[in-house]
Amino acid sequence: DAGVIQSPRHEVTEMGQEVTLRCKPISGHNSLFWYRQTMMRGLELLIYFNNNVPIDDSGMPEDRFSAKMPNASFSTLKIQPSEPRDSAVYFCASSILRSQGWKESNQPQHFGDGTRLSIL
Amino acid sequence: AQRVTQPEKLLSVFKGAPVELKCNYSYSGSPELFWYVQYSRQRLQLLLRHISRESIKGFTADLNKGETSFHLKKPFAQEEDSAMYYCALFLSGGYNKLIFGAGTRLAVHP
Numbered sequence: 001d002a003g004v005i006q007s008p009r010h011e012v013t014e015m016g017q018e019v020t021l022r023c024k025p026i027s028g029h030n031s032l033f034w035y036r037q038t039m040m041r042g043l044e045l046l047i048y049f050n051n052n053v054p055i056d057d058s059g060m061p062e063d064r065f066s067a068k069m070p071n072a073s074f075s076t077l078k079i080q081p082s083e084p085r086d087s088a089v090y091f092c093a094s095s096i097l098r099s100q101g102w103k104e105s106n107q108p109q110h111f112g113d114g115t116r117l118s119i120l
Numbered sequence: 121a122q123r124v125t126q127p128e129k130l131l132s133v134f135k136g137a138p139v140e141l142k143c144n145y146s147y148s149g150s151p152e153l154f155w156y157v158q159y160s161r162q163r164l165q166l167l168l169r170h171i172s173r174e175s176i177k178g179f180t181a182d183l184n185k186g187e188t189s190f191h192l193k194k195p196f197a198q199e200e201d202s203a204m205y206y207c208a209l210f211l212s213g214g215y216n217k218l219i220f221g222a223g224t225r226l227a228v229h230p
Binding site for chain 2: 033042043045048055091109114
């Protein structure tokens, strides 16, 4: 199992440019999460999907950020236009959520290596 | 409101000393808690989950519902334990998401 795969590992671009971050979750996982990590704010959940459907995007900082999950094996996080304050490490994670009637069975989240984004 | 508090940003100890990284939570439901570790410039990795009641790399954590705590402990710290440690609370009830604490950086000196 290759784990959660993110690309690119590093991205340096000028402000105003569009940035697209990519994530391939672990095969068979039905939940996908996008996080942002900064020194000032720590680890923040931006958005997550269950079965390719966005469930909670309350962490998305503003309209410049958007995320999609067109199928079970791929997700993108897009920033347009990018700003210097968007510089951070962006992590993708996936897990399995099984619903068994009223009770949910949660499995731990597995994280990717992250994308280190620098906006100049 | 659901919240995870890690009061220490940095914990600095010498090799062989005991370590306790504090974590307190606020949650009205039945809590499910995790510890994740992030070594320098690497991905977050699951270290412990309270329902497993296991010891990983010498670390243990006990859920104390009375004190709403889930402190991470190790009797003898090693230099390779130096990392960032995050405590996380799982929200059930259709949410399936983790609330992370701010993290504690553990520095183990020789």
